[in-house]
Amino acid sequence: xxxPDSDEYDSEVELEIATAYVQLCIEYVQKYYMKRPxxxxxxxxxxxxxxxxxxxxxxxYDIFRMDKxxxxxxxxxLKRLHxxxxxxxxxxxxxxxxxxxFIVGHNAxxxxxxxxxxxxxxxxxxxxxxxxxAIHALGxxxxxxxxxxxxxxxxxxxxxxxxxxxxxxxxxxxQPAESPTIGxxxxxxxxxx
Numbered sequence: 001x002x003x004p005d006s007d008e009y010d011s012e013v014e015l016e017i018a019t020a021y022v023q024l025c026i027e028y029v030q031k032y033y034m035k036r037p038x039x040x041x042x043x044x045x046x047x048x049x050x051x052x053x054x055x056x057x058x059x060x061y062d063i064f065r066m067d068k069x070x071x072x073x074x075x076x077x078l079k080r081l082h083x084x085x086x087x088x089x090x091x092x093x094x095x096x097x098x099x100x101x102f103i104v105g106h107n108a109x110x111x112x113x114x115x116x117x118x119x120x121x122x123x124x125x126x127x128x129x130x131x132x133x134a135i136h137a138l139g140x141x142x143x144x145x146x147x148x149x150x151x152x153x154x155x156x157x158x159x160x161x162x163x164x165x166x167x168x169x170x171x172x173x174x175q176p177a178e179s180p181t182i183g184x185x186x187x188x189x190x191x192x193x
Contacts, residue, residue: 045117049098064098065105077138084134091123096131103128
């Protein structure tokens with residue numbers, strides 16, 4: 001004979017197990033099948049950069065830490081020297097430079113930048129690295145040692161606060177300008193990465 005209390009207990013346990021299973025299935029479906037888009041802002045990254053560049057001077061300086069004319073000149077130089085190409089993708093040169101300046105100027109992480117510019121984390125990371133390398137290459141083209149300098153100035157050489165920063169650049173200053181060590185800045189930077 002079966003006990004009616006144990007049958008009732010078994011059916012309650014089965015009902016609890018079935019309820020828990022159904023709840024897990026519902027949570028799974030909500031998490032993986034019913035996704036909500038993350039990038040829902042009215043302004044895309046390109047629209048945001050255009051709005052900042054066409055808006056108030058102070059807003060551009062606050063966001064990118066750079067004046068509008070200098071920002072546009074930097075973008076044009078990167079394009080002219082083919083260091084950062086305008087591609088058919090979703091990120092323009094101005095937007096890529098804006099991403100770099102936003103991250104560096106505000107010490108922002110990729111998530112905050114992805115939210116502000118309405119792109120995925122992978123896109124932000126890829127464009128940040130590409131634009132940062134282009135800006136660094138532009139720096140290697142622009143910043144050159146003085147061809148007439150024979151040695152470091154005494155104020156830098158004699159000061160312990162500054163000299164450690166210049167001891168690697170000493171061979172550049174001592175050697176003539178046509179020396180192959182002109183690219184030492186680039187090599188030292190790449191060596192560390």
